[in-house]
Structure formats: C-alpha cells, structure tokens
Amino acid sequence: MTAAATVSAPAVDPGAYRQVFGLLPTGVVAVTGLDINGKPAGLVVGTFQSLSLEPALVTFCVDKSSSTWPVLRSLGRFTANILSTDQLNVCRSLSRKGEEKFQGIHYADSALGTPRILNSTAWIDCEVLSEVVAGDHYMIVGAVKAMQAGTGEALVFRGGKFGEFHQWPVPAPTATESAQP
Numbered sequence: 413m414t415a416a417a418t419v420s421a422p423a424v425d426p427g428a429y430r431q432v433f434g435l436l437p438t439g440v441v442a443v444t445g446l447d448i449n450g451k452p453a454g455l456v457v458g459t460f461q462s463l464s465l466e467p468a469l470v471t472f473c474v475d476k477s478s479s480t481w482p483v484l485r486s487l488g489r490f491t492a493n494i495l496s497t498d499q500l501n502v503c504r505s506l507s508r509k510g511e512e513k514f515q516g517i518h519y520a521d522s523a524l525g526t527p528r529i530l531n532s533t534a535w536i537d538c539e540v541l542s543e544v545v546a547g548d549h550y551m552i553v554g555a556v557k558a559m560q561a562g563t564g565e566a567l568v569f570r571g572g573k574f575g576e577f578h579q580w581p582v583p584a585p586t587a588t589e590s591a592q593p
C-alpha cells in the first residue's frame with residue numbers, strides 16, 4: 413500500500429541539511445530480499461529504526477532513485493541485517509549500484525526465504541506493511557515476523573565515516589554517593 417504524505421516545509425539549504433544530519437550517528441543495516449528469479453538483492457540503509465513493540469514494527473527510508481527497492485517491494489518481504497564492525501565489505505558491496513552486489517557475500521535463507529547475511533549483529537525478518545511517499549524518499553513500515561541476535565558489535569556511521577560504539581568508563585562513585593544507603 414502506498415500513500416502520499418503532504419509535506420510542506422520552507423526551503424532548507426541542502427548543505428546545512430547534510431551537515432546537521434552528518435552529526436547524528438546511525439546504525440548500518442542491509443535490507444535484503446530476492447528478485448523475481450530468486451537471486452538475492454539488497455541495499456544499505458542508515459535510516460532503519462524500531463517503530464512499535466505491540467505489534468512489532470520497524471521502519472526505514474529509501475531514496476526514490478533506488479533500483480533495488482522496487483525489487484524488494486514486489487517480493488513484499490525482507491530481512492534487515494544489522495551489520496557488524498567486521499562487515500564493512502558487505503556495506504561497500506550493497507551500497508554500490510549494480511547487478512553483482514552479492515558476490516563473495518555468504519548468507520542463509522530465513523523462514524521467509526530472504527537472505528540472512530552471515531556474521532551480522534542481528535537479523536529481523538519482515539513483511540512489508542505499508543509505504544508512504546515522503547519528499548524524495550519512500551518511508552517503509554515492516555511487520556516483524558522473526559528476529560534473532562547474532563554476534564559482533566554493530567557498525568556505526570557518522571559524517572561519512574564508519575566506526576564503533578565505545579562505552580564510557582563508569583566513573584567511581586563520589587564520596588556522597590558511596591555514603592548513601
């Protein structure tokens with residue numbers, strides 16, 4: 413189902429928009445499915461988010477110029493593979509345009525038949541629930557059918573660079589805090 417969202421906003425400088433959102437770290441998720449010949453297809457998104465727990469829903473946004481999204485939309489289901497810090501090569505391959513994106517990428521079939529990329533941090537198998545046209549992107553809502561944690565730390569993207577999450581060292585309690593019952 414595709415609905416058009418009415419978006420009217422004052423003109424914003426594209427450079428400022430990119431600069432500001434470059435400050436916000438995101439995860440890196442490979443959205444994967446199959447084309448009509450059963451060949452794996454996928455793209456990388458930084459817009460993947462949890463949306464609802466009851467029912468379990470997720471969301472992400474795809475540029476209208478994407479050649480892969482129409483393929484996954486026709487299938488009606490996808491796996492969101494949360495990429496790990498060991499999967500920069502997967503990110504590079506699936507964020508390229510072209511036919512042979514899956515060369516050298518190992519995966520197993522989910523119960524929905526969609527590719528679960530091996531060594532991902534987690535997998536979320538979904539059915540496409542709805543899609544809204546929002547400016548130059550589509551906003552997709554997926555209904556979660558199955559999910560599983562894998563291994564490794566999630567890859568992080570910020571300002572055109574990749575990295576990883578580091579927890580701050582836990583500060584020693586102050587004298588006042590230790591004195592409290």
Ligand SMILES: Cc1cc2nc3c(=O)[nH]c(=O)nc-3n(C[C@H](O)[C@H](O)[C@H](O)COP(=O)(O)O)c2cc1C
Binds near residue numbers: 454458503
């Ligand atoms: C870290 C990262 C995050 C990205 N996030 C998005 C996103 O949220 N939505 C999107 O449409 N493209 C995003 N892209 C770009 C797509 O992965 C890229 O345009 C892809 O090649 C599209 O290929 P396609 O034409 O085969 O769909 C991102 C790329 C990278 C490297």
